[in-house]
Amino acid sequence: MTEKKLILGLALHDGSGALNNAWRAPQVNPENYANFEANIRYAQAAERGKFAFLFIPDFPAVRGDIEHGGVRNIIDPMIALTAISQATSRIGFVATGSTSFQEPFNHARQFKALDVLSHGRAGWNAVTTSDPAVAANYGKPVAERSERYQRAHESIQIVQALWGSWQKEAWIKNQASGQYIDSSKLQPVNLQGKYVASRGPLAIPPSEQGQPVIFSSGGPSPHLLALAGRYASGFIGEVWTIEDGRAQRAMVRRAAEEAGRDPDDIKFFAGIMPTVAPSVREGLDRRISILGDTLKAQVPQLANMLGVQIDRRRLDEPLTTEQLSGAYPSRDPRSGIALDVARQGWTVRDILAHGVIDYHPTVVGPAALHADHIQEWFEAEAADGFWLSPDIFEDGVDAFVDEVVPVLQQRGIYPSDYIGTTLRENLGVAEQYGLDPRVVGTED
Numbered sequence: 001m002t003e004k005k006l007i008l009g010l011a012l013h014d015g016s017g018a019l020n021n022a023w024r025a026p027q028v029n030p031e032n033y034a035n036f037e038a039n040i041r042y043a044q045a046a047e048r049g050k051f052a053f054l055f056i057p058d059f060p061a062v063r064g065d066i067e068h069g070g071v072r073n074i075i076d077p078m079i080a081l082t083a084i085s086q087a088t089s090r091i092g093f094v095a096t097g098s099t100s101f102q103e104p105f106n107h108a109r110q111f112k113a114l115d116v117l118s119h120g121r122a123g124w125n126a127v128t129t130s131d132p133a134v135a136a137n138y139g140k141p142v143a144e145r146s147e148r149y150q151r152a153h154e155s156i157q158i159v160q161a162l163w164g165s166w167q168k169e170a171w172i173k174n175q176a177s178g179q180y181i182d183s184s185k186l187q188p189v190n191l192q193g194k195y196v197a198s199r200g201p202l203a204i205p206p207s208e209q210g211q212p213v214i215f216s217s218g219g220p221s222p223h224l225l226a227l228a229g230r231y232a233s234g235f236i237g238e239v240w241t242i243e244d245g246r247a248q249r250a251m252v253r254r255a256a257e258e259a260g261r262d263p264d265d266i267k268f269f270a271g272i273m274p275t276v277a278p279s280v281r282e283g284l285d286r287r288i289s290i291l292g293d294t295l296k297a298q299v300p301q302l303a304n305m306l307g308v309q310i311d312r313r314r315l316d317e318p319l320t321t322e323q324l325s326g327a328y329p330s331r332d333p334r335s336g337i338a339l340d341v342a343r344q345g346w347t348v349r350d351i352l353a354h355g356v357i358d359y360h361p362t363v364v365g366p367a368a369l370h371a372d373h374i375q376e377w378f379e380a381e382a383a384d385g386f387w388l389s390p391d392i393f394e395d396g397v398d399a400f401v402d403e404v405v406p407v408l409q410q411r412g413i414y415p416s417d418y419i420g421t422t423l424r425e426n427l428g429v430a431e432q433y434g435l436d437p438r439v440v441g442t443e444d
C-alpha cells in the first residue's frame with residue numbers, strides 16, 4: 001500500500017450547494033447567501049473530515065440565471081474566510097483573486113494578512129479572469145490572453161517579493177532596547193513590470209507557513225501551464241476521465257520541472273460533485289426532487305452530446321435500442337460518461353440526474369461508490385486530491401465527512417489526522433519565503 005495520502009478540499013460559494021436550485025431545497029435556509037454562520041458550519045464539518053482546504057471560486061459579477069438559480073458566488077471571499085478562520089484551527093483557505101483586476105499590492109496585503117491571522121493557512125488561487133461581466137465591474141475591457149498572462153506573471157512575482165520584503169529576522173520587538181524593526185531587513189522591492197509595479201516593502205511579518213501558497217485553476221493551456229509551473233503549489237483541473245486526469249497531472253508536473261521546481265511541489269486536484277445517499281435510486285430521487293424542471297431543459301444538450309434525437313415528452317423512458325445503437329460520444333468530454341449511463345438502461349430523467357452535464361464528475365449513491373471513484377483516480381495517478389462540490393451543503397458535507405471519509409481512512413489512502421497546522425504542511429509542499437530562487441523570468 002502506498003504511503004502517499006490523498007488530499008481533500010471543499011468548495012464554498014453561495015451557502016446552498018452545487019446543484020441547480022440548491023437554494024430551494026427544503027433543508028436549506030434561502031438566506032444562507034448572506035448567512036456566514038452557515039459557511040462556518042460547513043467549514044467546521046470539513047475540518048472534522050480533515051480536509052486540507054476550503055476553495056472559493058470567485059466571479060464578482062451578477063451572471064447566469066440569478067432570477068431563479070441564485071447568485072452562485074460568495075459575498076466576498078477574503079471577508080468570508082477571515083470570519084471562518086476564527087472559528088476553525090486546521091483547515092486551509094484557498095481564495096480566488098484575479099490578477100487582471102486587482103493590484104498586486106492589494107493581493108499581497110490581504111492574503112498575507114489572512115495568512116497571519118489564520119496562523120499559516122492561506123492560499124491564493126491566482127486567476128486571469130476572462131469574463132466580460134467581471135471586467136465591466138472594474139471598468140476595464142477583457143485584455144487578450146497573452147497580456148492577461150503577462151500581467152499575471154508580473155503580479156505573482158511582485159506579490160511574492162512583497163511577501164518576502166519583511167525578512168524573517170526583521171522583527172526585533174525588543175522592549176528593553178527600544179528597537180522594533182531592523183530596517184535593513186524591511187526594504188523596498190522596487191519592481192516595475194510592463195503592466196504592474198510596486199515599491200514596497202509590505203509591513204506584514206511571516207506567518208507560521210512563511211507566506212500563502214499559490215494555486216492555479218483552469219484548462220491546461222500553454223499559458224496557464226507556464227504560470228502554474230513557475231508558481232503554483234496546487235492546480236485545480238477540469239477533468240472527466242482518469243485518462244484526462246493522468247494526462248493533465250503529468251502536464252502540470254512537467255511544467256513545474258521545466259521551471260526548475262520539484263514536480264511533487266505541485267498537487268493536482270480533480271473535481272467531484274457528490275450526492276451521498278443510501279442507494280443510487282435514493283440519490284437520484286434526492287437530485288430529481290431539487291432539480292425539477294431544469295432537467296427537462298437539459299434534454300437538447302444531452303441529445304447533442306450523444307448525437308441522437310430525444311423527445312422531451314419521453315423523459316421517463318430509457319433510450320430505445322435504435323437510439324442507443326445510433327448514439328456516439330461527441331467532442332464534449334462528458335459525453336462518454338453520458339453514453340455509459342444511458343447504456344445501463346436508465347430513463348432520460350435518471351441519466352440527467354446522474355449529473356452527466358455537471359461541470360465535474362458526479363457520483364451518486366452510497367459511501368463505497370464515492371470511495372471507489374476517489375481511490376481509482378488516486379491510485380491511477382490521475383489526481384493527488386479532490387475538491388468537492390456537494391449537492392446541498394446543509395447535509396451533503398456532513399454525509400461525505402461522516403460516511404465517505406471513514407471508508408477512505410479504512411482503505412489507508414486518507415490521513416486520520418492533520419499532518420500539521422499550516423496549509424503548506426497539509427498539502428505536503430516545500431517551504432518558500434519571498435520569490436522562489438529557482439524560478440527566473442516570465443513567460444517566453
Ligand SMILES: Cc1cc2nc3c(=O)[nH]c(=O)nc-3n(C[C@H](O)[C@H](O)[C@H](O)COP(=O)(O)O)c2cc1C
Nearest residue numbers: 057058096127128129130217218219221236237238
Ligand atoms: C476548476 C476551475 C475553477 C476556476 N475558478 C475560477 C474563478 O474562481 N474565477 C475565475 O475568474 N476563473 C476561474 N477559472 C477559470 C480559469 O482560471 C481560466 O480563466 C479559464 O480556464 C480560462 O482560461 P484563459 O484565461 O487561459 O483563457 C476556473 C477554472 C477551473 C477549471
